[in-house]
Amino acid sequence: MDKFRANLMICGGTGCIASGGLKVKQALEAELLSRGLEKEIGIVITGCNGFCAEGPIMTVYPDGTFYEKLTPADVPEIVEEHLLKGRPVQRLMYKEPEKKKVLPVMSEIPFFNLQVLRALKNKGLIDPEKIEEYIARDGYQAAAKALSSMTPEQIIAEIKASGLRGRGGAGFPTGLKWELCSRVPGPLKYILCNGDEGDPGAFMDRSVMEADPHVVLEGMIIGAKAIGASKGYIYVRAEYPLAVQRLQKAIDDARAYGLLGEDILGTGFNLDIEIYQGAGAFVCGEETALMRSLEGKRGMPIPRPPFPASQGLWKKPTVLNNVETYANIPSIILNGSAWFKSLGTEKSTGTKVFALTGAINNIGLIEVPMGIPLRKVIFDIGGGMKKGRKFKAVQLGGPSGGCIPESLLDTPVTYEDIMQTGAIVGSGGMVVIDDYNCMVSVAKFFLEFTTDESCGKCPPCRIGTKVMHDKLVDITEGRGKEGDIELLADLAQDIINTSLCGLGQTAPNPVLSTIRYFRDEYESHIRDGWCKAGVCRPLVTFYVEPEACKGCGACARVCPQKAVSGEKKKPHVIDQTLCVKCRSCYEACKFGALKAGPGSLAKELIEKAKGVETR
Amino acid sequence: MNKGGNPKGGTKKEAFMRRLTIDDLKKIKEQYEATFTLRHGSYRARVTIHMGTCGIAAGAREVMSALVEALAEAGVKDVVVTASGCAGLCSKEPMATVELAGQAPVKYCQLDAQKIKRIFSEHIQGGSIVQEYALVMGSETSY
Numbered sequence A: 001m002d003k004f005r006a007n008l009m010i011c012g013g014t015g016c017i018a019s020g021g022l023k024v025k026q027a028l029e030a031e032l033l034s035r036g037l038e039k040e041i042g043i044v045i046t047g048c049n050g051f052c053a054e055g056p057i058m059t060v061y062p063d064g065t066f067y068e069k070l071t072p073a074d075v076p077e078i079v080e081e082h083l084l085k086g087r088p089v090q091r092l093m094y095k096e097p098e099k100k101k102v103l104p105v106m107s108e109i110p111f112f113n114l115q116v117l118r119a120l121k122n123k124g125l126i127d128p129e130k131i132e133e134y135i136a137r138d139g140y141q142a143a144a145k146a147l148s149s150m151t152p153e154q155i156i157a158e159i160k161a162s163g164l165r166g167r168g169g170a171g172f173p174t175g176l177k178w179e180l181c182s183r184v185p186g187p188l189k190y191i192l193c194n195g196d197e198g199d200p201g202a203f204m205d206r207s208v209m210e211a212d213p214h215v216v217l218e219g220m221i222i223g224a225k226a227i228g229a230s231k232g233y234i235y236v237r238a239e240y241p242l243a244v245q246r247l248q249k250a251i252d253d254a255r256a257y258g259l260l261g262e263d264i265l266g267t268g269f270n271l272d273i274e275i276y277q278g279a280g281a282f283v284c285g286e287e288t289a290l291m292r293s294l295e296g297k298r299g300m301p302i303p304r305p306p307f308p309a310s311q312g313l314w315k316k317p318t319v320l321n322n323v324e325t326y327a328n329i330p331s332i333i334l335n336g337s338a339w340f341k342s343l344g345t346e347k348s349t350g351t352k353v354f355a356l357t358g359a360i361n362n363i364g365l366i367e368v369p370m371g372i373p374l375r376k377v378i379f380d381i382g383g384g385m386k387k388g389r390k391f392k393a394v395q396l397g398g399p400s401g402g403c404i405p406e407s408l409l410d411t412p413v414t415y416e417d418i419m420q421t422g423a424i425v426g427s428g429g430m431v432v433i434d435d436y437n438c439m440v441s442v443a444k445f446f447l448e449f450t451t452d453e454s455c456g457k458c459p460p461c462r463i464g465t466k467v468m469h470d471k472l473v474d475i476t477e478g479r480g481k482e483g484d485i486e487l488l489a490d491l492a493q494d495i496i497n498t499s500l501c502g503l504g505q506t507a508p509n510p511v512l513s514t515i516r517y518f519r520d521e522y523e524s525h526i527r528d529g530w531c532k533a534g535v536c537r538p539l540v541t542f543y544v545e546p547e548a549c550k551g552c553g554a555c556a557r558v559c560p561q562k563a564v565s566g567e568k569k570k571p572h573v574i575d576q577t578l579c580v581k582c583r584s585c586y587e588a589c590k591f592g593a594l595k596a597g598p599g600s601l602a603k604e605l606i607e608k609a610k611g612v613e614t615r
Numbered sequence B: 001m002n003k004g005g006n007p008k009g010g011t012k013k014e015a016f017m018r019r020l021t022i023d024d025l026k027k028i029k030e031q032y033e034a035t036f037t038l039r040h041g042s043y044r045a046r047v048t049i050h051m052g053t054c055g056i057a058a059g060a061r062e063v064m065s066a067l068v069e070a071l072a073e074a075g076v077k078d079v080v081v082t083a084s085g086c087a088g089l090c091s092k093e094p095m096a097t098v099e100l101a102g103q104a105p106v107k108y109c110q111l112d113a114q115k116i117k118r119i120f121s122e123h124i125q126g127g128s129i130v131q132e133y134a135l136v137m138g139s140e141t142s143y
Helices: A014-018 A021-034 A072-084 A131-136 A141-149 A152-162 A174-182 A204-211 A213-227 A241-256 A287-294 A323-335 A337-341 A374-381 A415-420 A439-453 A459-476 A484-498 A502-506 A509-528 A554-558 A584-588 A601-614 B012-016 B022-036 B053-058 B060-074 B113-125
Strands: A006-011 A041-046 A058-061 A065-067 A190-195 A231-237 A261-264 A269-278 A318-322 A351-358 A364-369 A391-396 A402-405 A429-434 A541-544 A594-597 B045-050 B079-084 B096-100 B106-108 B134-137
Touching (some): A014 A021, A021 A072, A131 A241, A131 B022, A141 A323, A152 A213, A152 A323, A152 A337, A174 A213, A190 A213, A190 A323, A204 A213, A213 A241, A213 A318, A241 B053, A287 A318, A351 A374, A391 A439, A402 A509, A439 A459, A439 A509, A484 A502, A541 A601, A554 A584, A584 A594
Parallel strands (some): A006 A041, A190 A318, B045 B079
Antiparallel strands (some): A006 A058, A261 A269, A351 A364, A391 A429, B096 B106
């Protein structure tokens, strides 16, 4: 993409368009063209700025001059004076109003201004059950273009050039996947959509399907044309009833309008799409297992090759893409691959949707340009840690991913860089973990999940994950031994190397990454019988440090056992014989006076208390 | 089936409930863009209740019913109320976006039936934003 020496950000919000923003944009385009400046100065349409009453408005970058109430007649003067001679046009500039607005505008709040909405461009804006509203936002224009004026080769070339990679987690280049399938001859091919989102804490695909179901259909129509498919299935888990309902309405409406079915848009192209509800098995997110499930069989993976591109669903050539991948397709076809690549990095282009959750202030669904540092996502968009806690790690990629510690927070979010840390971008679940969490327990949680969800077909996954989980249980319950860490790491490698499918091949990642960055926690569990985060009950003793205690009584009030006692404004004491280690007091203390000591400390304290009594 | 016909010829519904051509797509786009941007004059405000799973779980349906009730009670007919998906800030649901014609959309958060009724009378009817419940003004950048 060309580098512009200046960018004109024209507000494309409804207010500004209503007051003539598009006419100003057209006038600018014409003026720049007539003066031969179109390669020097770029024009960008932005979302609503919030100053609709002053519209149409425009900001000139890099200098940041803010123009208001523009008309096409003002355009020549701005180009001549400001853009050529460098003198901003005073009379058109924004004047500070007398009364200051209290309500912040989106461009001032990091949660909004660091996001770029592409896959989510209709998020919260259109009524997902009204196909006309989708069409009003350029919906089905890309399908019309692809079906009427592009060959399959041209579609594939455009998607390949865009650099779009699968958003489901593995990051396989979408264009290449389509190309491989398009080259396999066959009268019947399938195009599938993977909506079997199963990572704990991930809800990107659900939100896209609920907020903008037609974009998924449109992406599938374009993909079907590219590979020559005539039948499509959307595999959605039954736990997403609203997504299923809205997708079904979308399919019905699209059929009624001839956007699905035979002779779509009068172009002679046929495609029908059906929803298939999965029963919620995690392994069915794996492509070969998903296809078996669609065939009505038990959802279990099969070895590859043959790859689905040649022998997929019912042994027919098949392409399976993730919901978010499809949501990116229409705008690539409409705006071109160069536009798509203008955001992101060389190998990770475009934007990525994340489900941001955990111990941060702003929990939600966000879309950011690839390459943004993790720190910005967590602290600026996420609004920092909840209750002023300390950041400990961020978990990316769910049960297949890993935990990234604070020292690596400047890692840019790209497929390659995140992979280097031992985590994966994955489908986009991002769980922020604070210092009240024990990392061994976090690893245990994920292993418990994969042990449950392992389909049981191959022994490394079926038995291996169970053995690893048992080891982790031992460590968290005080039965850890020297050599356990090495054993876990060794076993992890074997499971990765020998498992049949992606589930087993990635299941040990949460353990490996926590060993890599939080080895000291494993060691203190095993050697000192001490869970320093105060999570593993057998390995912790809560006690009050008298010097730090202000005697506020917050701990005593929350204790369900009435184990905490003490006079007001005097140091409190925990009766270790009553304490059940629920850690309510630990979380309630605002002065850091409550400490988590090693598990053996309780015994010592009890002995000590007895000693005092008998004396 | 008259493929080449003008969709404005019949009633809206009749004309569109048939197989579309590429030209029809453009016509629908133009026609609905007007509604969408509150441009064609018959509506003065648009309220979008964000009804993704997160919003509904937090009570968006009650908010929606309360608003519809308030509109009916006041006999207001020039306000469009629509449902939409998650607004992105799931921890602050239920959320609603209120947009008066020609003004910036305002996002309200953590709503309930009482709050939306107050927003209806003060913001939608009275024209002044209820600052206490408002989160932000404007809409997101998309390119």
